Amino acid sequence: MAFVALYVLLLSGETFDAFVCDQVSACIPVLRLARTRKKVLFYCHFPDQLLTKRESFLKRLYRLPLDWLEEYTTGMADCIVVNSKFTASVFKDTFKSLSHINPDVLYPSLNISSFEEIVPADIADLIPKKKKFSFLSINRYERKKNLALALEALHELRGRLGSHEWDEVHLVMAGGYDKRVLENVEHYEELRRLADKLGVNDHVTFLRSFSDEQKISLFSNSVCVLYTPSNEHFGIVPLEAMYMRCPVIAVNSGGPLESIAHNVTGFLCDPLPTQFADAMEKIVRDPLLKDTMGAAGRVRVTEKFSSEAFSEQLYQYIRRLTE
Structure with a gap:
């Protein structure tokens, strides 16, 4: 410099x-x-x-x-x-x-024009068929991102749903991953073991790194994004999700307090599986929230973060x- x-x-x-x-x-x-x-x-x-x-x-x-x-x-x-x-x-x-x-x-x-220029990719192999409620977590495979919270919330949600509803739920864990970075490699394996321990393995897809085309498709095919880091400086993922008309469930600290409008474009929660599961259950019980919150999120990003x-x-x- x-x-x-x-x-x-x-x-x-x-x-x-x-x-x-x-x-x-x-x-x-x-x-x-x-x-x-x-x-x-x-x-x-x-x-x-x-x-x-x-x-x-x-x-x-x-x-x-x-x-x-x-x-x-x-x-x-x-x-x-x-x-x-x-x-x-x-x-x-x-x-x-x-x-x-x-x-x-x-x-x-947010560079909105770049989103409009991307051609979505086919992600049929990432989300099993007949999954009506696909949740998405996007973040690097780093321990400070608290990705385990998404898996623990999914496990908590399982106990609140009937078997038919649970069969329609899926979580995609999409994370930045570099095999040269030891923490990425270790934490990816830790999360896989945790999913197995919690008994939610069959309802989780782990994606190591992804293209812009895949990311656009994941946003479009998800009912909600789970954003798990605490005290994030700002966080661009909630903006991307809201612009793609996808509600966001995030920790009530740091940047998301300013980017997400609680109960309007998503939900702000304590970093606890029970609270994240509360918000996820609302999305499952009322599928129209995806549309109303998604529309509000697009407007918020366009007006405030373009x-x-x-x-x-x-x-x-x-x-x-x-x-």
Whole structure:
């Protein structure tokens, strides 16, 4: 980032009104070296120092100057925006020396046009026939995503349904998977063993990675998306689901508190199998919820989280900086 900033200042020959830095603040001091001082907007998705583990003394020692640099250079920006109100609160708790700064919220956008251009794939082999209620979980195969909650909720739901209703229920666990990443490999196997232990194996399809074409089809053929992480910075999956007219059941913390309208485009629950199962049962008992919540979700994304909404808000920030 610092190298690119130097190139922009010294070699590109271009002129600028303002700079927008995304996620990495280390380049901001370089940009301030410009002969004609230009304004800098910094888009903070989450403090980097919270994304790295500190399991040893040497690692903590190594991170000290990097953490200080992140906080110091972030404070050099003329305008700071974050991706959610949740991240804004984390920002203030983490960067103690910047407690006087109240960052504005600029919600990430969904590239709606890309969804319209994708041709759905045939997923008949992923969802068994005669499954009227197909639930979908999309997330990386990582333990922090709490994917076990989806399986435990499915098991809880089984005890509430009659045998005929249960026969119509299915769950697709679609996750980002890289065989070179040990946690992906281990957690995938852990979830398979858990499904077997809970006795729901025959009602679960595990999908390791997937194409955009498959994802579109999964959304279209699901009655609801289960979004299980807690304290997610923002989360793009709920936006994708809502745009595809698919209700979302999510944990009532982090970004979903702002993206999902409770009882309108989905349900916000404590991260407990009983509460997730409550919401899933509502979808099964009243299939029309899929249509009404789905329609409300499409409207919400279009109005609040579209590229146009993002562009207009960012443009206003830039105008304010350059006036």
